[in-house]
Amino acid sequence: MEALIEWARGPFFWAALTFMVLGLLRHLAITLWDIFRVLRRAGDKNMPYKQIATNTVKWLFPIDKVGNRFVLSMTSVCFHIAVILVPIFLAGHIALWKRGTSLSWPALPNLASDILTIIAVISAVAIVIQRSMAKASRGLSRFQDYALPLIIAIPFATGFLVMHPQWNPFPFNVMFLLHVVSANVVLILVPLTKISHCVLLPLTQLVSEVAWHFPENAGSKVGVALGKEGEPI
């Protein structure tokens, strides 16, 4: 068991983390390169950058957007805040980083981490329930849309039990292993699923705008490629 835990928090963790970072960097690089390529070829290079920036910031911090479907929005906002803050700012995690890499940063008070962890778990479940209740979201949902919030909730729930052994009905080691492994799985899933929006979101508004900036002869070039130039309408 000990060896397994060591493996999970050692090589497996580093592999998962590296996979996530490289995967996200790949997403970023591809997207940035594609944006650059469109802009270079665009017939009209004027872009409403200010508007794009405003929209981007508004959606990164969607304070004035929660009015639309308030309960669902609030659940989602809580979920996001919790899942971003806890893994990065939990004192225990920072201590591990410090031991391994001598890097360190300010931590959340333990009580705040506890509360946020509980919020993460509850809001993940609530998201799934709300998704399955509303007709529109139920109609759109794929398997991953239900599965991902629940998978993400596992390291939070197990982490909480690891931190509070008095409430943990299972052997500590098992819970600890489960925590580390499930966290690693989430890291691997990040670049493979829609969670990659965590790095792409700052670019999506720009993407939606640049796509309207056609290359100068895009239409006629497509016509030539399809052998349709001169073909009657």
Add this chain to the structure above:
Amino acid sequence: MSESEKKNYSYYVEQKTLDVTDRPRKFLQAFAAVLEHGSYGVALDTYTRVSAKCARCSSSCQLYEATEDVRDIPCQRSELLLKVYRRYFTRSGLMKARLFGGFTLTDEYLDTMAEEYYRCTACRRCKSTCPIGIDHGLVTHLARWLLAEIDVIPKALVVATREQLEGVGNTSAITVPGLKDTCEFLEEELEEEYGIAAKFPIDVEDAEYVFFPAVSDYLLEPDTLMGNAAVMHVTGASWTIGTGNFDGIDYGLFYSDRMMESIVNNVVDEVHRVRGKKVLVGECGHATRSAWYIPTFGGEKPPEVINCLQYAYQALKDGKIPLSNRKIEERVTYHDPCNIARAGRITEEPREILKMICTDFVEMTPNRAENYCCGGGGGTVSIDEIREFRTTLMGKRKADQIRATGAKYVVSPCANCKKQLKEVCEDNGLDEVDVVGLHDLLLKVIDFSDFQIDKDESSEEGETDTPAEMQEAAVNNPTETESGIDSE
């Protein structure tokens, strides 16, 4: 209508559409070419990676609000094309297909797309409620182009475009003599009703503005055009209508970038032919948005583009349009055409004008960039056979909005919106409402007392009497030509 059939679609298509074989392969071939030469790849790639399927967009689409049918959720519709993209143009999709089989593009699937992408007006309202910023208008725009490459195009759109690019030269098949007759008639009307010698100057070279309204205005909207001419007259502008091309309509925007490029280029060619300086677009949303593509397609030194609302607003602000004390007293509301308002480009000018000329202007809610589409956007207004869909499902929201304002006049500076809104009012029991252009109302309140014909004649020597001579005189007179109106 013998050659056209509805087949699987709710709109008529030409026989040609039904004869195409091997469609999935041709569709994918077109898709590949568009990805290679166009700018859409980056959007499809990003959307497929991050689409959250959260359904927030459903609450912003008037169609879903009316039908509550899952097929009408914006994200569901876009997924139809994204699925094809993922399967055939991403590495993971190709791999998955090789290993597990799965989705294959079929004729039936194409027919589903053909139906669904004409249930969306590409109004882009839903983009603003999507956390990811997915632009379903863009996806619809692209999907329709790809469908057009396998000849799936509503008959109404393709026939008009053929007339414009290969026939008479415009979507309404108006001949040059027909145009001249209409202009003369409108000049006579202006003279009789308002006592002014406003002209529709034809083929005048070196004019500042070359005018491109929706050509259908010459048939359907005399008041709008007279308003345009009156504004140009009192501001002493140098403008002209080119007989080589006088149509701002561009259905290419609705179904094919190839057509759009040709139509935009024809506008630019005509401006160059008459050695004009700027494109002045009439009251038409999509004509304006297409003209904004002039810098994209228009080659070296593309002419500047200005919409007639921007022109009129600036002129009013500069005090160049004298207004009488008589204002419009009936309640007036304003419908924002998506194509000029969604990106926030023209929203304030028309409102400022209306506030100057009306005593009882009320807003619809929501408005400006968040407006609801009239329900006939994306060219669907031209498809008469889907009128019921347009006015009851798509247009229901708009009808409710109009009703809530209690307005007598709904102003919309767009040929397409006007046609659709008139039908929406007819089909939703709003019989008291009049749908008009903005220049129609402006025309009623301009103070023409300094422009009366007898006054002009008595004060000027060497009077001119043909439109061409008058225009020439105007062009040669620097105090009159320096209109000082900025296109910004």
